[in-house]
Amino acid sequence: MSDKIHRFIFDSFGIRGELVQLEDSVQRMLQDHNYPPLIADLLQQVAAAAILMTTTLKFEGRLSIQLQTNSALKLLVVQCNHKLGFRGIARLDKEKSLGDSTFKELTQNGKLSITIEPKKGKRYQGLVALEKNNFAQCIEEYFNQSEQLRTRIWLFNNDRRVTGLMLQALPDMLSQDSFDHLVYLAQTLTEEECLTMDASILLHRLFHEEKVRNLLVEEVKFNCGCSRKKMLNSISLFPNEEIEEIIKTKGHVAVKCEFCLAQFKFKRVDIKAHQAMSSNQSLH
């Protein structure tokens, strides 16, 4: 199973759909983080939802989904760019126990925020309360509130992969009945089918009697986007004395990317060269 998103449209109904399946990319996101299974499951589902949502954007930029709660899950973030490269992280409060929490218990009184940052233009942020039984319902609620487009989302995962299906009414939707009809078909899918069958077989199995037009199939990748340069930028925000102090004791400054856990080491000469370059650039 490769990591792809399939987009399709029911022209005569005015309804569009997307089906995403992720395996390698979500495994890369989870790698070495040792998340408890409940959190790893949720991260996979949020990643699939982020891909489904990013595909609906009509511009270059980045979409972030963020969950903040008062439970053991302090923060969960997935960021996805228009090239469908994503990364994600969860932060837990070690003082609090996860136990066998359900999604609802885990996210009680929490907030879901969706931020869209176009390369050109204004940043947009939408907020919804996390008060549903599963994450897919929270995203549906977001679409209902913010875009007022009827949307249904199904997310299924196991410890290896995640599958997400979305149906969305277009402004020219033929009728409510046509949407209900496609939802009825989608609901015949079992979790096992979603996680074992390839996307094209799933789509055929669901909609072969409908007039459905396949649009794009796009590849999805884990892409952290961190780099030596970005890390140097963040180091430069610390006071010089502090940097010197670390170099004196350790010989270098070591930084770890919190998303992909990549390690970066910088010697004094690297930091000085970066500082000189940045101050040079700011003069021009």
Ligand SMILES: [Zn+2]
């Ligand atoms: Zn990274």
